[in-house]
Amino acid sequence: EVQLVESGGGLVQPGRSMKLSCAASGFTFNNYDMAWVCQAPKKGLEWVATISYDGSSTYYRDSVKGRFTISRDNAKSTLYLQMDSLRSEDTATYYCARHYYDGTYYYWYFDFWGPGTMVTVSS
């Protein structure tokens, strides 16, 4: 059974840093591109960042470029999101999500999601 479990969220002051982790199990982690998607309270979904299966390529939405860093440790089947210079508008639930892969092509859809971890940026 595919499982993704996020951790590391909580309350943080504006301008400070926080690192999220996502432990993956039930599938061959190093075969899949992975992503972080966030959802502000009572709001819609926003893609944040994606990393390729081997970590060689990363992609970010404009609002987090230069502040957030996505990374992975395939030996530990773990995905990370380092968030620096946090702002109040970064307050959201952050989901770890697996990119859909049909064995040939990688798609920009997300076929499994973790339960999410809440990040609150406030003084």
Added chain:
Amino acid sequence: DIQMTQSPASLSASLGETVTIECLASEDIYDILAWYQQKPGKSPQLLIYDASSLHTGVPSRFSGSGSGTQYSLKINSLQPEDFASYYCQNGLSAPRTFGAGTKLELK
């Protein structure tokens, strides 16, 4: 950025009814579109990808259609577990935007 406009924002329906949710892209996304279902307090689940392909395990009462800039999600014979929020997503180009969502409520 490609904008995704969903309608309606909310919808009330009865058990057994058929409903349709629309998603309009600001430019042609060549059927590279997904639909997700999200229940309160839960993470989203993929329903449909490539505009009309049913994801594994999704009941056949869900269907997707459309092309170009206009897409729709149809749910036949509504079941109690279908009352949730639904989101479309552009899978074509960065930043892979989602629609604002449609909340489907029991009438």
